[in-house]
Amino acid sequence: MKMNYLSQFANTLHQILHQELDLSTIELLIEKPKNADFGDYAFPCFQLAKSRRQAPPLIAKKISEEISSPLIEKAEAVGGYVNVFLTKKTVTQKVLSTILTGKQHYGSSTIGQNKVVTIDMSSPNIAKPFSMGHLRSTVIGNALAKIFQKCGYETVKINHLGDWGTQFGKLITAYKKWGDEKKVKKEPIKELLSLYIQFHSEAEGNPSLEDEGRAWFKKLEDGDAEALALWSWFREESLKEFNKIYQLLQVDFNSFAGEAFYNDKMDVVVNLLEEQGLLMESNQAQVVDLQDESLPPCLIKKSDGATLYATRDLAAALYRKNNYQFEQALYVVGNEQSLHFKQLKGVLRKMNFDWADSLVHVPFGMMLKDGKKMSTRKGKLILLEEVLSESISLASRNIEEKNPSLTQKEVVAKQVGVGAVIFHDLKNFRMNDIEFSLEDMLRFEGETGPYIQYTNARACSILRKGNWNGSDGTQINFESPAHWEIISLLKEFSDIIQTSLKKYDPSQIAKYAIDLARAFNQYYSVVRILEDNHELQARLALVYCVTVVLQESLRLLGIEAPQEM
RNA sequence: GUGCCUUUAGCUCAGCUGGAUAGAGCGACAGCCUCCUAAGCUGUAGGUCGGAAGUUCGAAUCUUCUAAGGCACGCCA
Numbered sequence: 001m002k003m004n005y006l007s008q009f010a011n012t013l014h015q016i017l018h019q020e021l022d023l024s025t026i027e028l029l030i031e032k033p034k035n036a037d038f039g040d041y042a043f044p045c046f047q048l049a050k051s052r053r054q055a056p057p058l059i060a061k062k063i064s065e066e067i068s069s070p071l072i073e074k075a076e077a078v079g080g081y082v083n084v085f086l087t088k089k090t091v092t093q094k095v096l097s098t099i100l101t102g103k104q105h106y107g108s109s110t111i112g113q114n115k116v117v118t119i120d121m122s123s124p125n126i127a128k129p130f131s132m133g134h135l136r137s138t139v140i141g142n143a144l145a146k147i148f149q150k151c152g153y154e155t156v157k158i159n160h161l162g163d164w165g166t167q168f169g170k171l172i173t174a175y176k177k178w179g180d181e182k183k184v185k186k187e188p189i190k191e192l193l194s195l196y197i198q199f200h201s202e203a204e205g206n207p208s209l210e211d212e213g214r215a216w217f218k219k220l221e222d223g224d225a226e227a228l229a230l231w232s233w234f235r236e237e238s239l240k241e242f243n244k245i246y247q248l249l250q251v252d253f254n255s256f257a258g259e260a261f262y263n264d265k266m267d268v269v270v271n272l273l274e275e276q277g278l279l280m281e282s283n284q285a286q287v288v289d290l291q292d293e294s295l296p297p298c299l300i301k302k303s304d305g306a307t308l309y310a311t312r313d314l315a316a317a318l319y320r321k322n323n324y325q326f327e328q329a330l331y332v333v334g335n336e337q338s339l340h341f342k343q344l345k346g347v348l349r350k351m352n353f354d355w356a357d358s359l360v361h362v363p364f365g366m367m368l369k370d371g372k373k374m375s376t377r378k379g380k381l382i383l384l385e386e387v388l389s390e391s392i393s394l395a396s397r398n399i400e401e402k403n404p405s406l407t408q409k410e411v412v413a414k415q416v417g418v419g420a421v422i423f424h425d426l427k428n429f430r431m432n433d434i435e436f437s438l439e440d441m442l443r444f445e446g447e448t449g450p451y452i453q454y455t456n457a458r459a460c461s462i463l464r465k466g467n468w469n470g471s472d473g474t475q476i477n478f479e480s481p482a483h484w485e486i487i488s489l490l491k492e493f494s495d496i497i498q499t500s501l502k503k504y505d506p507s508q509i510a511k512y513a514i515d516l517a518r519a520f521n522q523y524y525s526v527v528r529i530l531e532d533n534h535e536l537q538a539r540l541a542l543v544y545c546v547t548v549v550l551q552e553s554l555r556l557l558g559i560e561a562p563q564e565m
Numbered sequence: 566g567u568g569c570c571u572u573u574a575g576c577u578c579a580g581c582u583g584g585a586u587a588g589a590g591c592g593a594c595a596g597c598c599u600c601c602u603a604a605g606c607u608g609u610a611g612g613u614c615g616g617a618a619g620u621u622c623g624a625a626u627c628u629u630c631u632a633a634g635g636c637a638c639g640c641c642a
Contacts, residue, residue: 033585034587035586038585042584044584044585046584046623050622079585080584081585125642165642166640166642167642214640259642282639295568296639299639302640306640308639308641334636335570335635335636335637336569336635336636336637338568338570338637363569365635365636371635373635402604416604428577432571432577432578433635437577440577443590445591445605447578447579447589447591450604451590457602462602466601507579511579511589514589514590518589521605521606522607524601524606525607528600
């Protein structure tokens with residue numbers, strides 16, 4: 001049975017109010033006061049005041065006198081509000097025993113049972129370094145996958161590698177003109193990137209280079225042996241480097257089917273569009289008109305017959321629908337591509353696919369440098385690998401300074417350093433642009449990943465020392481407001497997970513984890529947990545429950561939780 | 566020019582299905598380790614919620630207008 005204290009309060013009100021308001025309206029009206037003095041839930045009476053034509057405080061007083069429920073300790077009227085205080089003993093007992101039984105499954109649900117969600121994420125471009133921008137897609141997608149799994153969904157994480165497109169024509173052109181095989185073998189990404197940059201700077205004074213690049217891409221699409229050989233070499237070298245980063249981040253994929261994978265699947269799409277009379281010619285190119293969706297036309301084939309991004313994404317959408325039967329298909333891709341996804345859905349709707357609207361673009365703001373977008377072509381970018389290694393070495397220095405006797409220092413430094421970077425990315429709402437700041441990213445104090453990890457590690461340490469015997473929290477001292485704050489947060493966990501699922505927003509969980517960690521740290525500073533009295537085991541039960549939920553929150557964000565640090 | 570996003574404390578951001586004195590962290594200043602990991606805790610200072618009008622008993626939150634910044638607008642992805 002699902003516990004939900006808010007809806008139980010709503011039920012109680014519903015009975016008191018008879019038919020005046022329906023249950024769902026009441027649930028919507030109930031709020032959580034920001035101030036603890038106002039209790040755990042509050043019901044504003046202003047709407048009733050209108051229909052009853054009575055003063056709100058009068059109504060509040062009347063309702064508060066009628067409230068009677070074993071879960072409610074006290075109800076008082078303040079202004080036009082009915083403020084309700086939950087029965088701390090009962091609720092504490094219920095919350096703790098639920099967590100004690102459920103352990104890491106606490107907060108799980110089955111709403112996604114037998115449903116598949118595909119997640120298009122990470123998707124770095126071959127022959128380019130893994131930049132900070134790709135980090136966002138990777139960690140947001142990874143967290144969403146874990147959140148969906150927690151809710152019973154089956155997830156398919158797809159790394160839609162940018163391994164096809166005109167850029168490879170450009171790269172081949174550049175390599176053939178200025179490339180050096182030995183150099184590329186030695187430092188593939190660096191060398192390929194500098195060739196790519198050189199191409200663009202030379203092309204500024206020599207536009208015919210662009211045509212050459214396009215021509216090489218056409219050759220690639222037509223199966224030219226030399227082009228293909230170079231392409232697969234570039235791809236292989238790049239993947240090796242990406243895998244190093246994925247290993248560090250502990251992110252894995254169910255599929256690496258990138259753009260090239262769809263090469264032989266695009267004719268079907270183009271034919272389908274043709275059959276349905278959706279394709280029209282415009283300046284020698286083939287487009288689907290989307291005027292009735294008030295969108296610019298979607299380009300399907302270039303004037304030279306080569307395909308485009310949209311063509312491949314259409315093929316990919318069809319393939320994924322057939323192959324995975326998804327209920328939702330998420331695309332964790334930057335905000336700047338929102339038009340593309342609108343067009344994609346528009347075309348699918350025109351093709352009469354009723355599942356067109358189950359494609360969900362999960363956009364995110366971009367990583368800015370000096371207030372501007374970072375550009376690969378101009379070589380203005382920050383390498384994730386460097387950021388991660390700096391973060392890890394900072395964590396390492398911290399360990400030497402604060403806990404030099406720690407065992408497995410290297411493992412923990414990695415967990416903390418990487419955790420800091422991931423958390424920094426996930427703690428804010430994804431649509432916000434982020435101005436790149438190494439200083440912010442490598443901060444380990446305050447609202448950071450290490451803060452939560454540290455809180456958990458301290459709690460774990462207490463459990464080790466206290467010899468917790470597994471008993472529940474029935475003996476706990478209810479007079480401490482610090483304790484109640486923890487319980488109050490613990491009981492919200494599953495609601496938080498639901499919200500972050502609905503909004504595709506991992507930051508909800510990150511913020512929750514901060515709140516819970518803070519509540520625990522306050523408790524820790526006020527109450528001596530290991531004090532040997534009759535409540536010791538009960539306090540340990542509370543501490544244990546905190547570690548369960550903190551660890552689970554971190555896990556959902558893709559961050560590890562060391563037992564010691 | 567059109568569309569989308571953003572604008573809340575010095576900085577980074579919560580709060581946004583309308584509700585009670587607008588909250589954190591960082592930075593600044595002042596405290597707390599004879600006691601469970603000080604990567605912690607406590608306190609002080611700091612706000613015309615970009616601006617204007619409207620809807621409402623009530624607006625940071627909804628609507629319209631407007632300003633600033635960012636991004637995107639067919640042969641890149």
